Amino acid sequence: MPSICFYFQLHQPYRLRDYSFFDIGRDHNYENESLNIEILHKVADKSYLPANKIILELIKKHKKKFRISYSISGVLLEQLEKYRPDVLDTFKALAKTGCVEFLAETYYHSLSSLYSPEEFKRQVNLHTQTIERLFNQKPKVFRNTELIYSNQLANTVQQMGFEGIMTEGVEWLLNGRSPHFVYSPLDNRKIKVLLRNYTLSDDIAFRFSNTTWSEHPLTAQKFSRWIHRYGATADTINLFMDYETFGEHQWEGTGIFEFLKHLPEEILKKKSFDFKTPTEVIESYQTKGDFDAQHNISWADTERDLSAWLSNSMQAEALSKLYILEEKVHSLNNPDILQKWSRLQISDHFYYMCTKHWSDGEVHKYFSPFNSPYDSYIYFINALSDLEISIKKLQSTDIESSSLHKKSRSKKANESEITGTETPIKKKKAATS
Amino acid sequence: MNRPKVLMLGWEFPPIVNGGLGVACLGLSKALAKKTELTMILPKADPDFIVENVDLIGLNSVDINKLKKVKTSKKYKEFASVYTVDSNILPYETPKLNILNSLTDSNIETTLDFDLSQMNQFGKGDIYGDDLINKVIDYAKYVTQLAGKIEFDVIHCHDWMTILAGVEIKKLSKKPLVLQIHSLEYDRGGPQSQGWVFQLEKYGMQQADFVVPVSNYTGDVIKEHYKIKSEKIFPVHNGADTVETYREEKPFPDKLVLYLGRITGQKGPQYFLDIATRVIDAYPNVRFVMAGTGDRLKGLIETGAYKRIGNKLHFTGFLSKEKVRHLLAMGDAYVMPSVSEPFGLSALEAAQFGVPCVISKQSGVSEVLNSALKADYWDTELMASHIISLLKDDTLKKKIVQEAYNDLANSTWDASADKVCKVYNMAMAGV
Numbered sequence: 038m039p040s041i042c043f044y045f046q047l048h049q050p051y052r053l054r055d056y057s058f059f060d061i062g063r064d065h066n067y068e069n070e071s072l073n074i075e076i077l078h079k080v081a082d083k084s085y086l087p088a089n090k091i092i093l094e095l096i097k098k099h100k101k102k103f104r105i106s107y108s109i110s111g112v113l114l115e116q117l118e119k120y121r122p123d124v125l126d127t128f129k130a131l132a133k134t135g136c137v138e139f140l141a142e143t144y145y146h147s148l149s150s151l152y153s154p155e156e157f158k159r160q161v162n163l164h165t166q167t168i169e170r171l172f173n174q175k176p177k178v179f180r181n182t183e184l185i186y187s188n189q190l191a192n193t194v195q196q197m198g199f200e201g202i203m204t205e206g207v208e209w210l211l212n213g214r215s216p217h218f219v220y221s222p223l224d225n226r227k228i229k230v231l232l233r234n235y236t237l238s239d240d241i242a243f244r245f246s247n248t249t250w251s252e253h254p255l256t257a258q259k260f261s262r263w264i265h266r267y268g269a270t271a272d273t274i275n276l277f278m279d280y281e282t283f284g285e286h287q288w289e290g291t292g293i294f295e296f297l298k299h300l301p302e303e304i305l306k307k308k309s310f311d312f313k314t315p316t317e318v319i320e321s322y323q324t325k326g327d328f329d330a331q332h333n334i335s336w337a338d339t340e341r342d343l344s345a346w347l348s349n350s351m352q353a354e355a356l357s358k359l360y361i362l363e364e365k366v367h368s369l370n371n372p373d374i375l376q377k378w379s380r381l382q383i384s385d386h387f388y389y390m391c392t393k394h395w396s397d398g399e400v401h402k403y404f405s406p407f408n409s410p411y412d413s414y415i416y417f418i419n420a421l422s423d424l425e426i427s428i429k430k431l432q433s434t435d436i437e438s439s440s441l442h443k444k445s446r447s448k449k450a451n452e453s454e455i456t457g458t459e460t461p462i463k464k465k466k467a468a469t470s
Numbered sequence: 471m472n473r474p475k476v477l478m479l480g481w482e483f484p485p486i487v488n489g490g491l492g493v494a495c496l497g498l499s500k501a502l503a504k505k506t507e508l509t510m511i512l513p514k515a516d517p518d519f520i521v522e523n524v525d526l527i528g529l530n531s532v533d534i535n536k537l538k539k540v541k542t543s544k545k546y547k548e549f550a551s552v553y554t555v556d557s558n559i560l561p562y563e564t565p566k567l568n569i570l571n572s573l574t575d576s577n578i579e580t581t582l583d584f585d586l587s588q589m590n591q592f593g594k595g596d597i598y599g600d601d602l603i604n605k606v607i608d609y610a611k612y613v614t615q616l617a618g619k620i621e622f623d624v625i626h627c628h629d630w631m632t633i634l635a636g637v638e639i640k641k642l643s644k645k646p647l648v649l650q651i652h653s654l655e656y657d658r659g660g661p662q663s664q665g666w667v668f669q670l671e672k673y674g675m676q677q678a679d680f681v682v683p684v685s686n687y688t689g690d691v692i693k694e695h696y697k698i699k700s701e702k703i704f705p706v707h708n709g710a711d712t713v714e715t716y717r718e719e720k721p722f723p724d725k726l727v728l729y730l731g732r733i734t735g736q737k738g739p740q741y742f743l744d745i746a747t748r749v750i751d752a753y754p755n756v757r758f759v760m761a762g763t764g765d766r767l768k769g770l771i772e773t774g775a776y777k778r779i780g781n782k783l784h785f786t787g788f789l790s791k792e793k794v795r796h797l798l799a800m801g802d803a804y805v806m807p808s809v810s811e812p813f814g815l816s817a818l819e820a821a822q823f824g825v826p827c828v829i830s831k832q833s834g835v836s837e838v839l840n841s842a843l844k845a846d847y848w849d850t851e852l853m854a855s856h857i858i859s860l861l862k863d864d865t866l867k868k869k870i871v872q873e874a875y876n877d878l879a880n881s882t883w884d885a886s887a888d889k890v891c892k893v894y895n896m897a898m899a900g901v
Contacts, residue, residue: 057786058759058786059786061722061784062722063721354776354778355775355780414780415771418780418781419784421781422781422784426721426722426723430723
């Protein structure tokens, strides 16, 4: 019985402001708060709210046969809690249906899995706790930032207690095998890997409104026909995409919401098909073999590797200078510093620095303070420098206060010595008087 | 003694300033106005910007009906027969030109038809930017006409943009021409430069009665590279306007080392990165700022990251005067690693703000700031060790700063103007 497994990604970063050299040491606010709020409202109204409404209706309409999963970054959850609790409520309502699974990820949608196992675990735990608090679910399946994945990561995640992990169904690792089965990492059968069918996923996420695409317009009927072709040869067809596909990447006018509304009934027309959440897929199907990822893969760009975040010297420098602070940040035990450092880990910052598709002619002789990977790097590194300075200051006050403490103790000792010496004088005086 | 009547041809001028030329022209003309009767023609002047005793004329606001047509020389036509340049060039960056098209006499018409109605176009757009060469040619056309209405004893022009006009006026008026050189194609493009601008510079210096470079360094370049006779070269250093300076405490404990200027090959920004890397190795509590913009910026940002000094190397892009001063007020050292710098006014400004300077020997300002620490631009090891000494040794720093104040006391625009007046007198006497 082939299953359709939907997972929708939701994330909105804290974008940085044009943080100049002159701000360093003076202004410790790195973020463009008004822009972040503006985008949050836009995407909430255009995408999250209408899409959630449809999903809830579909679950009711199909009597819980329509089942999906979400991965919502911690930084988006906290922004929703602060600015759009109404949107958060609709997710809570979905959680209560029992048809919606919430996945675990790094709270800060970070690249910490590449730099620090400890930091990675801290962020996953923080995210898991947040999911439990908000949705009353303990995540069993993990998905890493932008589906970054390797054997090593799968082992780490398994040791943390997760039963499943998602990644991209890259062809060079499948070696002709189908992504429509459950696999396991090399030498580890304790965790299962769900692989994204990127063709079918991107038909919805990227090509849906592309009028030059030969299959345009894409209807729920047509898409279901494609799905049904795999009837005899699939356990699970994994459709993973950004949730913003609905209403934001693909505008309402493209018919994307209508597509979503009709998709479940079209797919369910063939009785052998059903919808399952990732955990249900893992529990229902056996591993079909090894998925051996010696090197990191991801769902980003045509390369499907780390190059979106880590292909030029600016990205490498920004990331290494950020993670080098880890020990210092934790030793300070200062919530504000920890939050600033954590938010600088949001992977989007490094994505903005990518020069892969940047045509050289456009960067040119004039330094435009906007819209270039170079600016993104400059503002990031300035903010990071400010954080370094704040950390240094706090460290030195820590040292000072501890040495002050010592001093005051020794001062007290001196004082008592003085009082000690006074007594004989008094005595002397008393003796002379 | 009668005050000489000077017709000065300028290009950039405050408040429209791109580099050192405008600043130098203002400083010098203010001082000259005390000793001469000065008329200055600019492509574009802001009517609200008034300099005491200087008659400022911007082509953007001249009454064209008062002008008459004049004939131009053969040489003018050669330089003017350049096709539209389809590139955005700046006079102080290297123009990439391959359009020198010196036509032979046979196919040139005897007079060029001037469309005077276009003259006020200088009020629109940038004085540099697209099509600069045509702007330079047009400027020469209009200024030549305008000069017929003005009484003067000597012509004083600045750099290649005004050379064509200066030579034309000399030919028509038979008045002596003094050509001041602030920057050369040699500096911008290196010793191999041979293009249209280079030819124009050479022609101008040949035609001029006297050439006034802003330093001995540039005087030597003019002699050796442009083959101009040393008898007519009279270097006059720039001065420094007195400015209100201040010091400001940095909001961080690290020392601050500054680079201010265009980020182009001429200014040696790549050497600055080498220097920074060496300094950070020896003295980690330091930050570097590169203020300015230019064609090397992108590569430098990447190289700084590659050298793993990104978190100590800050780029600001182009800065306003106020922001530049803010930087200077916080700076602990100023570095100018220019490959070829005719003068380098920004070093004087740094010295005024009490920032000790480390400058390349290939600069004019090194002749004025005797106290500054110096090295060849390629000797990044010595440059770095100079900076490290300044950062570590407060006594040395104070000494350098103090001595620079003494040097500055002698570097006034009045002193520069006196020397320029001597050149005028020689020119008018036909020496």
